[in-house]
Amino acid sequence: MAGGTRELTVDLGERSYPIYIGTGLLAQAGSLFLKHGLPVKSPILLVTDSSVVDLYADKLEESLAAAGYKVTTAVVPSGETSKSLEMLDELIGAGLEAGLDRKSTVIALGGGVVGDLAGFVAASYMRGVRFVQIPTTIQAHDSSVGGKVAVNHRLAKNIIGAFHQPEFVLYDLDTILSLPMREVRAGLSELVKQGLLWDGEFVRWCDEHAEQLLALEPEALGYALYEGCNIKAIVVSKDERENDLRAILNLGHTIGHALEAVAGYGELLHGEAIAIGMVGAARLAAKFGYDERIAEETERLHVKFGLPVRIPSHLDTDEIMSAMMHDKKFAEGKMVFIVPTDIGRVEIRKDVPSSWVKEIVEGLREGTRQA
Amino acid sequence: MAGGTRELTVDLGERSYPIYIGTGLLAQAGSLFLKHGLPVKSPILLVTDSSVVDLYADKLEESLAAAGYKVTTAVVPSGETSKSLEMLDELIGAGLEAGLDRKSTVIALGGGVVGDLAGFVAASYMRGVRFVQIPTTIQAHDSSVGGKVAVNHRLAKNIIGAFHQPEFVLYDLDTILSLPMREVRAGLSELVKQGLLWDGEFVRWCDEHAEQLLALEPEALGYALYEGCNIKAIVVSKDERENDLRAILNLGHTIGHALEAVAGYGELLHGEAIAIGMVGAARLAAKFGYDERIAEETERLHVKFGLPVRIPSHLDTDEIMSAMMHDKKFAEGKMVFIVPTDIGRVEIRKDVPSSWVKEIVEGLREGTRQA
Ligand SMILES: NC(=O)c1ccc[n+]([C@@H]2O[C@H](COP(=O)([O-])OP(=O)(O)OC[C@H]3O[C@@H](n4cnc5c(N)ncnc54)[C@H](O)[C@@H]3O)[C@@H](O)[C@H]2O)c1
Ligand SMILES: NC(=O)c1ccc[n+]([C@@H]2O[C@H](COP(=O)([O-])OP(=O)(O)OC[C@H]3O[C@@H](n4cnc5c(N)ncnc54)[C@H](O)[C@@H]3O)[C@@H](O)[C@H]2O)c1
Ligand SMILES: [Zn+2]
Ligand SMILES: [Zn+2]
Numbered sequence: 217m218a219g220g221t222r223e224l225t226v227d228l229g230e231r232s233y234p235i236y237i238g239t240g241l242l243a244q245a246g247s248l249f250l251k252h253g254l255p256v257k258s259p260i261l262l263v264t265d266s267s268v269v270d271l272y273a274d275k276l277e278e279s280l281a282a283a284g285y286k287v288t289t290a291v292v293p294s295g296e297t298s299k300s301l302e303m304l305d306e307l308i309g310a311g312l313e314a315g316l317d318r319k320s321t322v323i324a325l326g327g328g329v330v331g332d333l334a335g336f337v338a339a340s341y342m343r344g345v346r347f348v349q350i351p352t353t354i355q356a357h358d359s360s361v362g363g364k365v366a367v368n369h370r371l372a373k374n375i376i377g378a379f380h381q382p383e384f385v386l387y388d389l390d391t392i393l394s395l396p397m398r399e400v401r402a403g404l405s406e407l408v409k410q411g412l413l414w415d416g417e418f419v420r421w422c423d424e425h426a427e428q429l430l431a432l433e434p435e436a437l438g439y440a441l442y443e444g445c446n447i448k449a450i451v452v453s454k455d456e457r458e459n460d461l462r463a464i465l466n467l468g469h470t471i472g473h474a475l476e477a478v479a480g481y482g483e484l485l486h487g488e489a490i491a492i493g494m495v496g497a498a499r500l501a502a503k504f505g506y507d508e509r510i511a512e513e514t515e516r517l518h519v520k521f522g523l524p525v526r527i528p529s530h531l532d533t534d535e536i537m538s539a540m541m542h543d544k545k546f547a548e549g550k551m552v553f554i555v556p557t558d559i560g561r562v563e564i565r566k567d568v569p570s571s572w573v574k575e576i577v578e579g580l581r582e583g584t585r586q587a
Numbered sequence: 588m589a590g591g592t593r594e595l596t597v598d599l600g601e602r603s604y605p606i607y608i609g610t611g612l613l614a615q616a617g618s619l620f621l622k623h624g625l626p627v628k629s630p631i632l633l634v635t636d637s638s639v640v641d642l643y644a645d646k647l648e649e650s651l652a653a654a655g656y657k658v659t660t661a662v663v664p665s666g667e668t669s670k671s672l673e674m675l676d677e678l679i680g681a682g683l684e685a686g687l688d689r690k691s692t693v694i695a696l697g698g699g700v701v702g703d704l705a706g707f708v709a710a711s712y713m714r715g716v717r718f719v720q721i722p723t724t725i726q727a728h729d730s731s732v733g734g735k736v737a738v739n740h741r742l743a744k745n746i747i748g749a750f751h752q753p754e755f756v757l758y759d760l761d762t763i764l765s766l767p768m769r770e771v772r773a774g775l776s777e778l779v780k781q782g783l784l785w786d787g788e789f790v791r792w793c794d795e796h797a798e799q800l801l802a803l804e805p806e807a808l809g810y811a812l813y814e815g816c817n818i819k820a821i822v823v824s825k826d827e828r829e830n831d832l833r834a835i836l837n838l839g840h841t842i843g844h845a846l847e848a849v850a851g852y853g854e855l856l857h858g859e860a861i862a863i864g865m866v867g868a869a870r871l872a873a874k875f876g877y878d879e880r881i882a883e884e885t886e887r888l889h890v891k892f893g894l895p896v897r898i899p900s901h902l903d904t905d906e907i908m909s910a911m912m913h914d915k916k917f918a919e920g921k922m923v924f925i926v927p928t929d930i931g932r933v934e935i936r937k938d939v940p941s942s943w944v945k946e947i948v949e950g951l952r953e954g955t956r957q958a
Binding site for chain 1: 672675680683710711712715735740742743747749
């Protein structure tokens, strides 16, 4: 491993795996595959998207070929719509044509879309083959830890999926440099989220290093991704299957998912939608009697990272509310929210009156005068 | 449980589950759901097919409703083509519309097609919900034990799937009475298979009770299904994920699957194709120097059950061979076969020359004079 590479372990018993974070790692992929005992005789399916393929596929393919691997690359259109059963069908077909067997590996090279899709291919191809995540977005620090993989249904996001842990995660910071600035900000929103739900000190660190992070300075970015992955890894290792604790990772996501759905996927990036959602959750905290400064701090921080904190004015409150009522986190019809009780601490509330949520949504609308 | 109901446990640690076999069990489904702690508040999706729905769905729905469950029934066309991603998509949609949550249960009421399809719905809906198998064919004694669930891809059968164990299996012998005779024979072929690979005594018992079995006499049928499930359960509990031992369950399936594929799904029933495949495997045994009477016995037994033991003459040997080479059991390009070494005993051979297989296929063709 090159000097400066950070390594952490996602602790899941026999499904534990390491995450490598550093620069120049793509070129080392082949030797890492060998080190992890991935069989050279079984063909590999490399899944990537139309934006990433020209940037990084060559380097990865070369490294794997040099180590003796036979790689077939399958390219899906960039964007959320590729997380579909149609694309699963195509990739399974590509795997069959490439001769993948039960000892083969599927690689995801790209953002969370490619990670979730290729992960579900790996989970379901012959009922499960090996999987390696090579995230190329900041957002994907989140999707590459925890083993949740899925595609979307016309009626709901991430509804068809599995839990399938990778063999390892390879985070090459060099790949982040080509990421559009808006994607950078959206990804940082999810990094800040990990702090907001678990580690107040990390939130302060992000606050102090916002400039370096936005400039993608490798040392700051490497540290922040390490911390973000680490928090997620801690939570996931305590509750792999989301029976209870893991739900806290959904801070900001109840409102956020509803906004994404109502806006139509694409208008708001995921990280942008949950930035607004986190401000909403923090305002709920005040309703439950917690310090109002939690909401103020949350909002200030997101503004500092250039993230939206208001609901676009053309989105309809009732549509947002009804999108939320269908959200899969409302087990048995009750409204569940992750509510911050301090910066770096949250609780799961299963008793949130929908009238409160509606008030918050109304208050978050662009142009609304704040109470 | 009614008198005469047999019960056995599939031993898989925390994923262990019981199988109930007997008459009049559909009417007891509701109380069994309660006994197994399936939550009344979460809606149930009942998946069945167009042939079974009119015969047994009412009785099941009534029993569940009487116990307080809210059930939505989704009907797929009868037949193998329903094991598709398109049908998965529809059923996930039906689940969403019925309001299924993470504590919900998906029921399969039908044969192996419904079991495999509904099982994959249960495995992937919200990354996994509870599953109950209510098999209505003899063949489905096999598919309802072991947790293998899957749909087909245009290029290969059962290639997209998961391991997902049910909460329990409810085998109501009354439902078998409406099964077309050809399906009865095909199902018995798989029952005999369980004996051929594990238990010579059970094979003898089947031989002696062929008439009662073909007449669907409840006592004989109940015992045979119990034994068949039991053998499969023993093998699966020793190797849930098919790392080694579980592969023996594929006795007859290498040639069988190829025949199904080349004939076009539908011409040969699965049980018919593997009947021929078992005779083929037994002939391979002779090539390896085992007693020739294994092949003679295997053939005699299948003929007694009215099953085909020859490859239909219009199927092309080369096509059969190439269908086999793509079979997923040929890990890393070697030919693997389950070969009987005695009646009730098999071994996994990974060194089978394809020339031998071709000879056997040629020799099994209809109208071929036997050497
Ligand atoms: N599985 C999980 O636990 C989990 C957690 C969070 C989010 N997600 C999922 O992740 C997805 C969002 O991930 P995302 O934000 O990475 O989206 P993404 O994969 O769509 O990537 C964003 C955009 O950036 C492009 N891109 C990716 N890497 C690039 C690079 N290095 N240079 C230039 N362009 C690049 C992509 O082509 C795409 O257009 C959503 O589908 C969400 O549901 C999953
Ligand atoms: N998961 C596993 O481990 C496993 C093992 C073996 C087979 N399988 C799968 O099982 C499937 C074959 O199962 P099958 O033979 O039960 O096929 P099936 O489900 O298609 O049923 C056979 C036919 O009988 C009809 N039918 C079902 N129950 C009936 C009843 N009680 N009365 C009248 N008609 C009825 C069905 O509508 C269908 O037309 C295949 O897809 C095979 O891949 C899976
Ligand atoms: Zn998120
Ligand atoms: Zn079979």
